[in-house]
Amino acid sequence: MLLKNIQEWTLLLVIFGIISLVGNWVNYEIVPTSAIPGMIVLILVCLAGFILNHIIPINFPSVAYIALIGVAVSMPWMPGSEKVVEWTSEVQLLALATPILAYAGISIGRSWADFRKLGWKTLVVASLVLLGTFIGSALIAEIVLRMQGII
Amino acid sequence: MNTETQFGIWKDWRLHAIVLLVVVITEAIGTFQFSVGPGVILLLPMLYALIIGLVLYFTPVIKEKQSKNAEPLIVLGVALLLAKIGVIIGPSLPDIIAAGPALLLQELGNLGTILLALPVAIWLGIKREAIGMTHSVAREPNVGLIMDKYGISSPEGRGVMAVYIFGTVFGAVFMGLIAGFLxxxxxxxxxxxxxASGIGSGSMMTAASGSLVAAFPNLEDQIIAFAGASNLLSLSTGLYVSIFIALPLTEKLYKVMTGRRDQKSVE
Known part of the structure; x- marks a missing residue:
């Protein structure tokens, strides 16, 4: 069962990776051949995270494993981390984001009917919810970062 | 990915070909920016991609099957994105540790949503729905919390679902626009x-930090590292902040604010 899962994850990650590399090429002019090693590293990190999530019987999200493994393999103290950083720097973050939101747009079409039913009051309050957390966090971060002398 | 994996989604070539085409078109258009007063509004390819995807859903090009199959691809894309954020955080780990106090404390900034949105919600005449709406940014863990505590068909439950739907459909666009502008x-x-971009939603964090990077390209790695670290922190601590601080605070403020108004109407 795990093997079948790994196969499905790998195929989907490769498809997603190819689409991102094309976007990476079109907008950021990084030819796919120089970005492929970095993409392979990222795909392996994801697979490692999914597998850990699958075999470790605690409720810890796979995305958290993935981020932690990504940090671990690129820390200055990790042997070979320069290569990981060098290769993955050829894959632009925003080139990964564009296909995510393209798939998201196609998927949220199904929520559109619910969205249309929301009244104007909801739209006002929901906008303030997002604005409130964003400004609140930025203000606190600003104060603490200034007190620490980081900015 | 959660416990259940669906198989064979890679075979949906129609879906992947459409997304590839959308990516090529939107990345070829590139970023646009224009000034509104002293601020700048940034339009990034990912925002066009979201809107084109949404429009395509209403054309015969996308069938119900493609829309359903797109969902796991979002999860995988976010996984790749987090791997990328991980390898950006890694080399700047010493910086992140140095900024640790700010990172931890700004998590409490999420309470700003209560202070800003709850009074307006009450002023607009929204009843107990306001508690579900304004106690948090209403991503999946918070929807779960409210459903668990008040029930699915409660006013609080309707409130949290309304903000959840808004965030799902419009959150990334909204955060992308206000982050660059502010x-x-x-x-x-x-x-x-x-x-502040790390509010516990991968797509909102990406849109917000993406427009920050577009506005301040020389700070790119630091922006992504801080946003990514903050988002991880929000994912792991957010629910506890909600349970122990945000939700009790929202309840309390709701009582105080509606209580005072009731007294006034009696006078």
């Missing part, structure tokens, strides 16, 4: 906004 408009440092 960071160029206000005197606050871009890195403070970078930390």
């Amino acid at each position: 960071a160029t408009l206000t005197p606050l440092h871009p890195l403070s906004f970078a930390m």
Whole structure:
């Protein structure tokens, strides 16, 4: 069962990776051949995270494993981390984001009917919810970062 | 990915070909920016991609099957994105540790949503729905919390679902637009906004930090590292902040504010 899962994850990650590399090429002019090693590293990190999530019987999200493994393999103290950083720097973050939101747009079409039913009051309050957390966090971060002398 | 994996989604070539085409078109258009007063509005390819995807859903090009199959691809894309964020955080780990106090404390900034949105919700005449709406940014863990505590068909449950739907459909666009605008408009440092971008939603964090990067390209790695670290922190601590601080605070403020108004109407 795990093997079948790994196969499905790998195929989907490769498809997603190819689409991102094309976007990476079109907008950021990084030819796919120089970005492929970095993409392979990222795909392996994801697979490692999914597998850990699958075999470790605690409720810890796979995305958290993935981020932690990504940090671990690129820390200055990790042997070979320069290569990981060098290769993955050829894959632009925003080139990964564009296909995510393209798939998201196609998927949220199904929520559109619910969205249309929301009244104007909801739209006002929901906008303030997002604005409130964003400004609140930025203000606190600003104060603490200034007190620490980081900015 | 959660416990159940669906198989064979890679075979949906129609879906992947459409997304590839959308990516090529939107990345070829590139980023646009224009000034609104002293601030800058940034339009990034990912925002066009979201809107084109949504429009395509209503054309015969996308069938119900493609829309359903797109969902796991979002999860995988976010996984790749987090791997990328991980390898950006890694080399800047010493910086992140140095900024640890700010990162931890700004998590409490999420309470700003209560202070800003709850009074307006009550002023607009919204009843107990306001508690579900304003106690948090209403991502999946918070929807679960409210459903668990008040029940699915309760007013609080309807409130949290309304904000959840808004965030799902419009959150990334909204965060992308206000992040770039506020960071160029206000005197606050871009890195403070970078930390604020991590509100516990991958797509909103990406849209917000993406427009910060487009506005301040020389700070790119630091912005992404801080936003990513903050988002991880929000994912792991957010629910506890909600349970122990945000939700009790919202309840309390709701009682105080509606109580005072009731007294006034009696007078």
